Amino acid sequence: MPPVRSPAPDPVTRAPVPLDACALARAIDVIGDAWTLLILREALCGVERFDAMQADLGIPRSVLAARLARMVEQGLLERRTYRDPGRRGRPAYRLTEKGRGLVPALAALRQWSRTHLAHGPSLLSLVDHDGVCVETRLVRADGQAVEDLTAIRARAGPPVG
Amino acid sequence: MPPVRSPAPDPVTRAPVPLDACALARAIDVIGDAWTLLILREALCGVERFDAMQADLGIPRSVLAARLARMVEQGLLERRTYRDPGRRGRPAYRLTEKGRGLVPALAALRQWSRTHLAHGPSLLSLVDHDGVCVETRLVRADGQAVEDLTAIRARAGPPVG
DNA sequence: CCATCTCAGTTCGTTTGTCGAACTGAACGG
DNA sequence: CCGTTCAGTTCGACAAACGAACTGAGATGG
Structure with a gap:
């Protein structure tokens, strides 16, 4: 569903x-x-x-x-x-x-560009040592993948449960 | 190892x-x-x-x-x-x-700040609809988690294998 | 020894953008 | 009416970006 x-x-x-x-x-x-x-x-x-x-x-x-x-x-x-x-x-x-710690953020930015900007080619990829592309996934603290971004919100309070 | x-x-x-x-x-x-x-x-x-x-x-x-x-x-x-x-x-x-599509990038940035900037509190969290924190993971196209960021590199060529 | 090349910066005058405080103007309430 | 609220605009002082020219250090070659 x-x-x-x-x-x-x-x-x-x-x-x-x-x-x-x-x-x-x-x-x-x-x-x-x-x-x-x-x-x-x-x-x-x-x-x-x-x-x-x-x-x-x-x-x-x-x-x-x-x-x-x-x-x-x-x-x-x-x-x-x-x-x-x-x-x-x-x-x-x-x-x-x-x-290098910023790689995930840059990878996420690149993905966003590809899905939401879309105009023009994208000849640059981020790859692992053996040439396999890498990308970011948004997951919950309990490990479940996040499927609906509209539900995400910023909240006060340090990371809890 | x-x-x-x-x-x-x-x-x-x-x-x-x-x-x-x-x-x-x-x-x-x-x-x-x-x-x-x-x-x-x-x-x-x-x-x-x-x-x-x-x-x-x-x-x-x-x-x-x-x-x-x-x-x-x-x-x-x-x-x-x-x-x-x-x-x-x-x-x-x-x-x-x-x-909203930028949420993964912002989440990654926040994580980077917490691990590499570290000074000062971090009172803001990104949470899912039921209050569970979300974070980004860097994975390879084949689904494997990336453990060594030093191996990541930008390369010419659109996303392949 | 002097000229020349390479390449990482600096210098400097112009232009563009930021800053911040004051102002404008539209909608409401009393 | 008049005062309040709030989203913008205006404007002068200032700072940063721009870009072209310059500096300077080390290597090469005649």
Whole structure:
């Protein structure tokens, strides 16, 4: 049978939780910026060099320098020095474990784009080590898959049962 | 046994896919903005009114008006007219199905924040209709759970096997 | 030794967007 | 009428983004 459409989610006059007590808000503070997200995309593609990112994204060099510095400071990227044989040592920006932790969010975003934006091709996939595509699933704490997104709501209170 | 740490993901000189052929990039174009994401948070909390959002977020009224208009235009929110008994009719902004489709991405972001940002409380949860918390899982196309994020990589080519 | 190439940043003037406080205007109640 | 409520708009000060040109360090070659 089709999932029961929840009734009217009753409106609320104000949000139940201030921004500084909200994990989601703190995450938005870090990644709530188009260039930052696009740089993460570059890093996921294995692009590590300043000039390559600049050319791929068409980002102003000054902005890229600022973003990279901030992302290193925040621990999303690490700046190591890479040396091509017979070439000068150059900085290489790599995803840290913390940066890689954003993969599920990026995967979910990509899926959303494919189902709800749909225009244009989608030539980039996120794959596991052996080339198998990965995707996100929304599940309840009890393990059941969530089938009806309209029932989802944000509520005050730390994760309980 | 512990997951095998993948070797060095070989660096790449340039991204394999241009921005306009990338679903992720198109999504970033829509939600790659801190205010937009915070407004989605408000909507998920059930906040529908201009003044309430403005007060919750501390966003400049001019910016809020512009963002709401854009989000309605993009189909993330719908602007219906709500009338309190004995009060004037006022616009109410509600998540559309398209907007709700972003819940998995927001859930993933929140999870990331809790595991990698960690400072401060996290008083907001995403719950199903009966109050059970929801979260995202990263799985492979073959259904297997992904245990090692370091193995994930972005690759050219539409989703295959 | 000097010129040249490569590539990661910086500098700087212009343009665009954000900020925030004040204002507008439409609907209701008294 | 007049005051209140609330969704926007207006506007000046400020900050950030933009983009083109420049700097500087290390490697190569004549």
